[in-house]
Amino acid sequence: MMHRFANPARFARFAAAATPWTAALTALLFAAGLFLALFASPPDYQQGETVRIMYVHVPSAWMAMFAYVVVAAGSASALVWRHPLGDVVARAASPVGALFTLLALITGSLWGKPMWGAWWVWDARLTSVLVLLFLYMGHIALLNAFDDPARGGRAAAILALAGIVNLPIIKFSVDWWNTLHQPASISRFARPAIDPAILTPLLVMAAAYFAYFVTMLLVRVRAELAEAKLRAARSAVLARG
């Protein structure tokens, strides 16, 4: 798969063909997810109506971490195997991941105030997600800090790989430290602690966010490839006078 799409022009053609399908899937999943989240699901027996914030908060937090995995994987493939799309994928995914992280923090704050009585607490889960936002910001800043995009890409890739240590800290922070944040309700190894009436809209919204991320990744990778060609074309025009 990696070798098949190692050719940027081939990947651009694939992305252009796939984008309308992933965009349509995103729209369908959001329509279904929002209907379930806002109309069909019941209030929680403890949290009341505020549980509806979970349907936009939890998928944002999941995608914030998943996007970082994509950035780190792209960075690793660029640094280790010099995969021509690795750096491009990391560049394309990073701003989207940063905004997912910001969204997780904003919606978490809007959920925290009515439930905990505080917009923000300096506990391990919230602080480690804030660190994730700073890692994304550092990554984006390094990408744009050099005139030579390859140098910026290398420096940003090293930061992205070093920052991957933050992901298990985010995941396990609610188990390792005392926190106001609730522990994980969904695990691969145990039955979910959520009623199906609440779990279903959560999973549909998570699928919508995932389809959205794939669509944005395809669009932004195409934009990055076009931008790289643009730089080469500008140089050629300048060389011709």
Place this chain on the structure above:
Amino acid sequence: MEGVLAYLDMGGHGGFIWAAYAAAALVLVGVWVLSWRGLKRSEEELKRLETRLPGARPTGTARGRA
């Protein structure tokens, strides 16, 4: 009408809930629009520059072109 207002009030927490959905909509739609516009802008400028470079290969970013 009262039913609609009661629904929007969300048990007294409507301000928090609708603000969270508004923030999500703003971010997700904003990223979509900016990313799409960035792609179209780059592709159009690329096409314009390629007309000034007669020997250049056509772009592989547009559908159906290699």
